[in-house]
Amino acid sequence: MAVVVPGLLGGADAVLVNGVAPGLELAVSLVAAVVLLWRRRFPVAVFAATLPGIYIGYIWFAPMIALYTVAARRTDRRLLAAAGALLALAHFVPYPLSEPAWDGPREAALSAVDACVTAAAPVALGLLTRTRRELAARLAELTRSRAREDRLLADRAVATERARLAREMHDVVAHQVSLISLQAGAVQISTADPAARDGARTIRELCVRTLDELRHLVGILRAAGGDAEEPAPRPRLADLPRLIGVSGLDVAYEEATNAVVRPGRYPEAVERAAFRTVQEALTNVRKHAPGARVRVRVAEPDGARLLVEVRNGPPDTAAPAPWLPGGGHGLMGLRERAQSLGGTFEARTTDEGGFVVRAEFPGSAGAASTGAPGAAGAAERPGAAGAAERPGP
Numbered sequence: 001m002a003v004v005v006p007g008l009l010g011g012a013d014a015v016l017v018n019g020v021a022p023g024l025e026l027a028v029s030l031v032a033a034v035v036l037l038w039r040r041r042f043p044v045a046v047f048a049a050t051l052p053g054i055y056i057g058y059i060w061f062a063p064m065i066a067l068y069t070v071a072a073r074r075t076d077r078r079l080l081a082a083a084g085a086l087l088a089l090a091h092f093v094p095y096p097l098s099e100p101a102w103d104g105p106r107e108a109a110l111s112a113v114d115a116c117v118t119a120a121a122p123v124a125l126g127l128l129t130r131t132r133r134e135l136a137a138r139l140a141e142l143t144r145s146r147a148r149e150d151r152l153l154a155d156r157a158v159a160t161e162r163a164r165l166a167r168e169m170h171d172v173v174a175h176q177v178s179l180i181s182l183q184a185g186a187v188q189i190s191t192a193d194p195a196a197r198d199g200a201r202t203i204r205e206l207c208v209r210t211l212d213e214l215r216h217l218v219g220i221l222r223a224a225g226g227d228a229e230e231p232a233p234r235p236r237l238a239d240l241p242r243l244i245g246v247s248g249l250d251v252a253y254e255e256a257t258n259a260v261v262r263p264g265r266y267p268e269a270v271e272r273a274a275f276r277t278v279q280e281a282l283t284n285v286r287k288h289a290p291g292a293r294v295r296v297r298v299a300e301p302d303g304a305r306l307l308v309e310v311r312n313g314p315p316d317t318a319a320p321a322p323w324l325p326g327g328g329h330g331l332m333g334l335r336e337r338a339q340s341l342g343g344t345f346e347a348r349t350t351d352e353g354g355f356v357v358r359a360e361f362p363g364s365a366g367a368a369s370t371g372a373p374g375a376a377g378a379a380e381r382p383g384a385a386g387a388a389e390r391p392g393p
Contacts, residue, residue, distance in 0.1 A: 007036045010053075010062035017059050017334055029057035035064055037375065043069040047083055054088040063087055064122045071126025074134075081128075084119040091115035166218045173214060179205035202246060235275040236268070237298065243275070244296060247282045250296045269359045273337045274298065274308045279332045281310035281357040291316025292354060304363040305343075314353035 018026040032053030039046040045068035054063040092115035096335050181204050188200035201379030235243070244251045266274075278296055285294055292312040299307045331347045334357070338345035343361040350356055 003037060003040070004038065006061075006065045009032050009033075010036050010050075010065065013059045013061040014053070014057060021283070028052040029059045032057070032059060032062035032066075036065060039066055039069045043073050043281070046080070046085075049087060051090050052086065053255065058095075060118065063090070064118065064224070067119065068122035068126040071123045072129045073126075075130075080123055084123050087122075088115040091118050091223065091311050110274075120231030139167075143281040169214070169218060174211060177207050177214070178208050181211075202248075205277040206246060235257050235279075236271040237266075237274055239275060240278060240296070243279060243282070247286075249282060249285060249290075249294050251282070251296055253296045254298070266363070267362070270306060270341055271360060273341055273343075274306060274359070276337065277334055277359045278310055278355065279306050279333055281312075284330065284357075285310075285312045285353070289313075289315040291356065301360075306361045306363070307358070307359045309356065311350070311356040312354045331357070 032050040050063040120232030184203035335345040
């Protein structure tokens with residue numbers, strides 16, 4: 001509509017001024033009105049095509065609209081001055097030149113003023129429109145800059161809070177784990193029972209490993225995304241046998257899957273998610289199904305996906321149930337971890353009274369597209385592998 005309306009105004013002006021009788025004046029006036037359809041793409045050429053209309057046909061709308069478009073879309077001041085001067089001359093100089101146009105100097109001066117105003121008005125309006133458009137763009141840029149500053153301030157506040165939480169976590173967790181390690185060391189030295197000694201040694205090893213991972217994690221949190229030391233090597237599928245060995249559970253691990261799932265076949269984020277899934281599932285078994293038999297299976301169902309399944313039977317009623325704190329977010333975190341990598345997650349009870357945790361992750365192509373740093377970061381949230389959600393009966 002904004003393209004057609006100027007052309008219609010120019011056509012109406014041409015007919016009102018020159019009538020409907022065919023002639024040169026009507027022809028150049030109608031041409032000036034029609035070329036306005038291309039004024040936005042070729043403003044200078046369209047303006048030049050409308051000049052005969054004001055000089056020969058004495059129309060105003062088409063050349064003034066064309067000059068307004070030149071002023072609104074071109075920043076060259078010399079071009080604007082030349083275009084305005086041409087429009088004023090075409091308006092001031094009579095057509096044809098042989099006929100007298102003014103009866104005296106007074107009428108000539110009035111015609112000159114009229115021509116200058118006719119040329120200056122569209123130029124001024126075009127400059128005003130262009131300035132307004134530039135101011136709107138500048139205001140939008142300032143708004144975006146302000147939003148970026150607000151995000152930076154929010155990130156700084158998050159970084160400060162993250163550093164505070166890191167200090168609290170280090171002070172509380174490290175102190176308690178150190179006490180556990182000391183107590184286990186005392187038991188290892190004082191007891192004469194070989195089984196108790198082996199158990200105390202395992203506890204000390206786990207405490208040392210936990211403190212080491214805690215130290216690196218605290219370093220990352222305190223760095224708040226800046227340059228920091230590299231984190232400790234993160235768990236992969238090859239670390240599952242070690243995890244199962246220190247779990248203290250009756251676990252059957254399908255060793256044959258190691259020949260199927262080759263090391264390095266999947267991205268690090270996928271292997272880490274698979275490891276955390278097994279780790280969380282074993283933690284839940286210790287909490288809610290003590291004495292239950294567990295089967296861990298890692299396979300590739302179709303050669304393009306990684307399947308991780310942890311299935312446990314009903315708990316042993318004779319085994320004591322340890323009291324372990326939990327926030328109820330473990331399985332939720334595993335589900336978010338799998339979905340962030342483009343996979344699926346399932347956790348449900350079985351008909352035998354046990355529980356099964358099953359996660360599938362895409363192959364190299366899917367994981368590479370969704371397991372970007374953002375996905376990997378989401379997979380490493382403490383809640384994902386932290387407190388467990390009750391899966392057992």
